[in-house]
Amino acid sequence: MSNILITELKNQGPGDILGAIGGETDIDPGIIGNIDINGSRALIEVNNGKAEELATQLNGKKVDHSRVSVRNIEEEDFKDIETIYGYVDRFKQLVELERKEEMREHEESIRTLSGQQREAEGKAILHLRGRDEGNALEGKLVKFMRQHKGEPLPETEIAVGDLVMISRRDPLLSDNPTGTVVQKTNYSITVAFDQPRSFIFDKGLRMDLYVNDITYQRMKDALTRVEEATGRLADLRNIIVGLRSPEEPEKAEVDKWFNKELNESQKEAVAHSLGAEDVHLIHGPPGTGKTTTVIEVIEQAVANGQKVLATAASNIAVDNMLDFLLDRGVKAVRVGHPARVTPQLQNHTLDSLIEENDQYRKSEELRAQAFEKKEEQEKFPHPSGKYRRGMSNTKIKELAEEGRGSRGVSEDKIQEMARWIELQNKIEELFEEADQLREEAVNEILETKQVICTTNSTAGSELMENREFDLVVIDEATQSTEPSCLIPITRAKKVVMAGDHRQLPPTVKNRKAADKGLEDTLFERLAEKHSDIKNMLDVQYRMHENIMAFSNKQFYDGILSANESVKEYTLEDFQLDINLFDNNLTEILDPREPVIFVDTAGRDAAERTKQGSTSKENPEEALLVAKMADNLLRSGVQPEDIAVISPYKDQVDLLDRKIDTENLETKSVDGFQGREKEVVIISLTRSNKNGNIGFLEDVRRLNVSLTRAKRKLIMVGDSSTVSSHEVYADFIDYVREKGRVIEL
Ligand SMILES: Nc1ncnc2c1ncn2[C@@H]1O[C@H](COP(=O)(O)OP(=O)(O)OP(=O)(O)O)[C@@H](O)[C@H]1O
Numbered sequence: 001m002s003n004i005l006i007t008e009l010k011n012q013g014p015g016d017i018l019g020a021i022g023g024e025t026d027i028d029p030g031i032i033g034n035i036d037i038n039g040s041r042a043l044i045e046v047n048n049g050k051a052e053e054l055a056t057q058l059n060g061k062k063v064d065h066s067r068v069s070v071r072n073i074e075e076e077d078f079k080d081i082e083t084i085y086g087y088v089d090r091f092k093q094l095v096e097l098e099r100k101e102e103m104r105e106h107e108e109s110i111r112t113l114s115g116q117q118r119e120a121e122g123k124a125i126l127h128l129r130g131r132d133e134g135n136a137l138e139g140k141l142v143k144f145m146r147q148h149k150g151e152p153l154p155e156t157e158i159a160v161g162d163l164v165m166i167s168r169r170d171p172l173l174s175d176n177p178t179g180t181v182v183q184k185t186n187y188s189i190t191v192a193f194d195q196p197r198s199f200i201f202d203k204g205l206r207m208d209l210y211v212n213d214i215t216y217q218r219m220k221d222a223l224t225r226v227e228e229a230t231g232r233l234a235d236l237r238n239i240i241v242g243l244r245s246p247e248e249p250e251k252a253e254v255d256k257w258f259n260k261e262l263n264e265s266q267k268e269a270v271a272h273s274l275g276a277e278d279v280h281l282i283h284g285p286p287g288t289g290k291t292t293t294v295i296e297v298i299e300q301a302v303a304n305g306q307k308v309l310a311t312a313a314s315n316i317a318v319d320n321m322l323d324f325l326l327d328r329g330v331k332a333v334r335v336g337h338p339a340r341v342t343p344q345l346q347n348h349t350l351d352s353l354i355e356e357n358d359q360y361r362k363s364e365e366l367r368a369q370a371f372e373k374k375e376e377q378e379k380f381p382h383p384s385g386k387y388r389r390g391m392s393n394t395k396i397k398e399l400a401e402e403g404r405g406s407r408g409v410s411e412d413k414i415q416e417m418a419r420w421i422e423l424q425n426k427i428e429e430l431f432e433e434a435d436q437l438r439e440e441a442v443n444e445i446l447e448t449k450q451v452i453c454t455t456n457s458t459a460g461s462e463l464m465e466n467r468e469f470d471l472v473v474i475d476e477a478t479q480s481t482e483p484s485c486l487i488p489i490t491r492a493k494k495v496v497m498a499g500d501h502r503q504l505p506p507t508v509k510n511r512k513a514a515d516k517g518l519e520d521t522l523f524e525r526l527a528e529k530h531s532d533i534k535n536m537l538d539v540q541y542r543m544h545e546n547i548m549a550f551s552n553k554q555f556y557d558g559i560l561s562a563n564e565s566v567k568e569y570t571l572e573d574f575q576l577d578i579n580l581f582d583n584n585l586t587e588i589l590d591p592r593e594p595v596i597f598v599d600t601a602g603r604d605a606a607e608r609t610k611q612g613s614t615s616k617e618n619p620e621e622a623l624l625v626a627k628m629a630d631n632l633l634r635s636g637v638q639p640e641d642i643a644v645i646s647p648y649k650d651q652v653d654l655l656d657r658k659i660d661t662e663n664l665e666t667k668s669v670d671g672f673q674g675r676e677k678e679v680v681i682i683s684l685t686r687s688n689k690n691g692n693i694g695f696l697e698d699v700r701r702l703n704v705s706l707t708r709a710k711r712k713l714i715m716v717g718d719s720s721t722v723s724s725h726e727v728y729a730d731f732i733d734y735v736r737e738k739g740r741v742i743e744l
Contacts, residue, residue, distance in 0.1 A: 001033060002051035004058070005081065006042045007069045016064040017042060025057035041085060043078055080243055087241040088227040091483050092220055094518040099216040101510035106211050110171050115206060122157035125189070128205040130166070135374070139179065139192040147203050152186045158209050160184055161337035164191055165210040166200050178210050218460030219483035225490045232493050239278055240489075240522065248532050249276035258299040258328065259292065263563075266293045269535035273297045273496045274304075281477075281527050281534040282498040285556050286707035287542025287676065290498045294475050295324045297496055302330055302450040306470035310453045311488040313480040313506065315340045317674070321475055322348060322453045332451040336458045350463070353445050354438075363437035370430035373423050380420035387413055393421050456480055459488040467491055474498070476674070477523040481506050485522045499523045502555040503707075504673055504700050539563050542676055544570060544594040547706070547713050550734045554727060555703050570594050571679065571711050576635040585631050588714060588742055595713050595739030597732055598624070600687060601720040603744045607687045615650035616694070618685045621716055622651060624744075625683050626658040628714065632679060639664035641678035643708065647701055651685045673704050680709035684717030691724025699727045706731075 006017065014035040021029045033045030046054055055072040062068075073081065109118065118124035127148075133141035144166075146153060158164060160181050167176045177200060179193035189207065193200070229237045238244040252274035257267065266289055273280040274297065282297075284290030298308050298321075310325070310332070312318050318334070319342045325332040326348060334341055334349045341349050354360045381387055383396060389407040391399075400418030405411040442463060446452060454464070456474070472492035474485055478499030484506070489495055501524035508514035527534050538559050540548060545562040552560040571591035581589050588596055605620035625644055632642060640663045646652050647669045656666040665677070682705045686693050695701065706713065715735075723729040735741050 001045050001047060001075075002049060003073055003075050003078065004044050004046055004051050004055045005071055005073045005078070006044065006058070006063070007040060008066070009037065009040045009042060009063065009068060010066045012064045012066070013037070017044065020061060020063040021054065021058065024061040025054060027054050027057065038082075039085075039089065043073075080238075083241055083243060084227060084237065088223045090517070092223050094513040094516055095216055095219045095223070095483050097510045097513040098508060098518060099211070099213065101513070102211045105509065107172060110208060115171075118208065119154060119156075122155060124171075124206060124208045125153060125156055125158065126206050128207055129203045130200045130205055132201055133190060134371075136182075136192060139194045140196045141182065141190055141192055142179075142196065142200050143188050143190045144205065144207060145188045150187075153189065158184070158189065158207065159340070161340060163210045163212045163214075164189075165208045166191070167206050167208070168199050168202065168204060171206060171208050215457040215484075218457055218487050219481075222460060222486040222490050223483060226486055229490075233490060236278060236489060236492065236495065239526075240486075242529075246279050246526075246530055246533050247277035249273075249280055251275050252300075254300060257296070258303075259296050262293070262296060263289075263537075263539045265536065265538045266296070269293050269537060270296045270300060272535050274300055276494065276496070276533065279495045279497070279526060279533055281523060282496065283500060283527060283534055283536040284498055285500055285502065285537065285540060285560055286551070287540040288537035288560070289539075289541060290500070290537065291320060291324060291475055293537060294473055294496070294498045295321065295328065298325065298451055298471075298473055299328060299330060301471045307468075308451045309459060309467075309469040309472045309488055309491055310451055310475070311456050311459050311472065312475040312477075313456050313484055314476070315455055316342075317476045317479075318453050318455055319345055321473075325451055325453070330451055331449050332453055333445060333449040335446075335452055335454040335461070335463060350442065350445060354441055357441040357444060359437045359444065360441035363434040363441065366430045366434035366437065370427045370434065373427045373430065377420055377423040377427070380416045380423070381413065383417040383420055387417055396421060454488075456484045456487045459491060464491065468493065470494065471496065478503065478521045479506050479673070480521065481508065481518050482520070482522040482525075483518075497523050497526075501527060502700060503704050504670055504698075507670065541566055542710055543707065544568065544711060546594045546738050547709055547711075549738060550731055551703050551706050553734075554699075554730070566710065569711055571637070573711075574637060574678075576632075576637060578635060580634045581631050582627065585628060587740070588628060589631055589635070590740075591712070593740050594709075594711060595735055596715070597719075597735040597739065597741045598714060598716040599719045599732075599741055599743045600624070600716065601718050601743070605687055605718065607685055610650055613650055616648045616685050617650040617654050618683065618687060619654065621683050621685060621687070622654045622658050625655060625681050625716055628681055629659050629661070629664060633661065633664070637679060642681070643667060643672060643675070643677040643679070644681045644683065645669050645672050645705065645708065646683040646685055647696055647705070648685045651683055655683065669701055669705050672708055676708055676710055678710050679712045680705075680714070682706075682713070682715045682717075684715065684722055687718035687721050691721055693722055693725055693728070696722065696728070697725060699725075702727060702731070 018029045021027060027050055031047040031050055036043045052072045055070045059070040060067060115124060115126050119126050127146055128144045129147050130142045130144050133143045162181045163178055164181055165176050165178045177193055177197045179191040181189055182192050183190040226237050239246050249272045251271040254271055269282045282293055301308050310321050322332055322334050322345055338346055338349050338351045346352055387409055396414060397418050399406050399414045405414055469491050470493050472488045472495050474497045476499055477497035478501045505519045505521055508518045540560055541563045545567045548562050552558055576591055588598055607616045607618045609616055629642060629644060639661050643665045644655050645667050649668055652666055652668050659666060719732050
């Protein structure tokens with residue numbers, strides 16, 4: 001008995017399958033044994049050794065109107081196949097849940113906020129008129145401007161590359177056209193539409209930032225590639241889904257270190273990354289030089305002649321790597337929309353480099369010629385119904401050559417239509433040639449660069465199709481969901497990921513998707529399952545040792561040490577004028593003391609919830625924090641050296657209003673991950689009788705909060721509330737011992 005596996009079924013039953021075997025192949029359905037259907041797949045027993053033949057004949061044929069894929073498999077492989085499909089199906093569902101959630105949030109925002117409010121938030125622009133700008137490859141171009149001539153557009157988040165929706169009266173109508181922003185000036189935004197509607201050339205239009213589906217689509221495409229993988233990707237896939245263990249890495253011999261300053265743990269991590277066969281993980285706690293280490297891995301790989309793809313979830317993290325690489329003289333190029341790349345790095349984007357390329361220039365010339373021809377074409381009638389009268393292009397050309405009219409269409413019209421057709425052929429030819437030249441130009445550039453830097457998502461763009469890399473490096477991998485990491489991984493022979501799973505995971509909006517695993521990262525899963533493919537960096541270059549110590553014990557098994565250069569540094573080096581501190585704040589702001597907990601338990605500082613909000617705020621705490629910030633500034637600390645953070649968005653808003661100082665950042669804890677400042681003040685916000693601490697319970701959030709400050713950390717909170725959680729209680733005990741707890 002052998003088996004075939006049918007995939008891509010769409011609700012067909014056993015009868016349909018037998019019917020297709022009878023109808024589409026010359027194999028007798030009588031030799032079929034058990035048919036086991038599971039969702040879109042079926043495992044089918046085949047007698048008489050005919051499985052292979054049946055698979056070949058049935059593959060790509062229709063089973064009750066829809067095409068299926070069929071292959072011959074061994075029964076013992078079926079369990080593995082179920083594992084792979086189980087993995088892929090599960091993640092496709094989670095990605096879809098998240099996509100729907102984003103769509104829902106977007107619609108809710110449109111429903112609950114007025115157009116003016118959305119405009120003030122930078123998410124919509126009102127009172128627009130549209131002007132036809134002709135066609136481009138991307139579709140119909142329409143330029144949108146304010147109705148009042150000469151009025152500039154308001155400040156907006158809407159940027160080149162974003163998906164926008166245009167509406168006239170109701171932004172919630174499902175058939176409102178959507179398009180991609182291709183150009184933006186102070187006065188206009190030009191959008192390309194696939195399927196425009198005629199009202200977009202009117203007045204009274206509104207543009208809304210819309211959900212960008214492309215990233216979700218790329219994750220799903222990556223999952224499909226993972227499912228169908230063969231060769232090297234199949235090996236990596238089998239590790240990822242748990243069918244195989246990665247090879248234990250051997251330490252590579254490194255003859256020459258490019259960065260002479262690397263510490264021992266960084267060198268170990270590099271050597272193991274280079275020696276690894278499949279996947280290697282670099283666990284980098286805050287300030288331990290994750291990126292520094294990853295850059296050395298890339299430089300070494302490049303020196304060995306390897307081609308590298310360097311990615312991260314966010315544009316900022318990708319730019320950061322690119323910056324490091326360029327600094328070190330590595331030939332790297334940034335692929336991605338220029339609008340999303342830091343201005344200083346613009347010259348290194350593919351879009352910018354391509355401008356210098358001869359092939360590309362030629363391609364642009366051809367495109368310009370095509371557009372000229374298109375303009376010329378407008379003088380001639382489009383050979384549509386009323387003129388064409390069923391005549392083919394060949395017929396029209398023949399008639400034109402013979403100088404005849406036909407079917408009631410005059411000779412002149414025939415001549416004009418023939419000219420239109422001739423131009424059309426030429427236009428298509430020009431565009432085709434231009435596309436080909438452009439592709440050659442892209443290949444020329446990408447092939448001469450040793451490293452390509454993109455976001456995970458852009459690693460799935462058309463430009464990157466059919467490119468394979470000896471090494472894929474994913475920085476901040478614990479900030480990427482698993483399907484997002486799969487996008488670059490599908491281009492890899494080998495993968496190195498750097499991250500820290502003791503800090504916050506990627507933001508997942510849909511609770512169900514998060515709980516079912518979209519928040520659990522691939523890095524963490526592999527780190528926990530295969531400790532032998534992980535190196536931990538153990539020297540940090542950011543914080544005073546007392547700022548580091550609690551996190552070190554709690555989250556990093558006490559392995560970290562502070563480098564000499566930072567170990568003892570405090571605000572004392574800043575020579576502040578401490579006489580300018582308010583009396584009641586002198587102890588809190590003491591420049592010699594790096595760790596302070598300000599306890600509001602004895603003070604009337606209760607949290608509150610704004611109407612309709614799910615967040616929290618604490619006005620008394622905000623007032624106190626604002627005074628501290630003000631005192632620090634007064635004594636000589638620069639605003640750009642201070643950050644005020646809170647886990648709660650409403651508290652951040654409140655602090656922002658109270659402090660309102662340029663360059664002094666007020667941010668959510670989640671939004672401040674990866675960043676650092678000389679002084680960080682944390683406003684914990686929660687203060688209630690029930691010891692309810694909400695999402696502070698995720699202690700990874702505490703870890704991020706505690707590890708942002710270099711010289712001074714001040715945490716403000718109500719010990720009687722937050723101590724309901726053991727780790728917070730331990731932290732306060734720690735401060736009592738190694739820092740200073742100040743009860744108000
Ligand atoms: N071996 C080293 N010697 C001296 N300085 C170092 C070393 N490694 C890293 N640093 C410095 O430490 C700082 C942090 O480095 P890097 O940005 O690579 O860290 P990271 O772990 O990626 O940071 P984060 O925790 O913010 O993600 C940088 O200023 C870097 O120059």
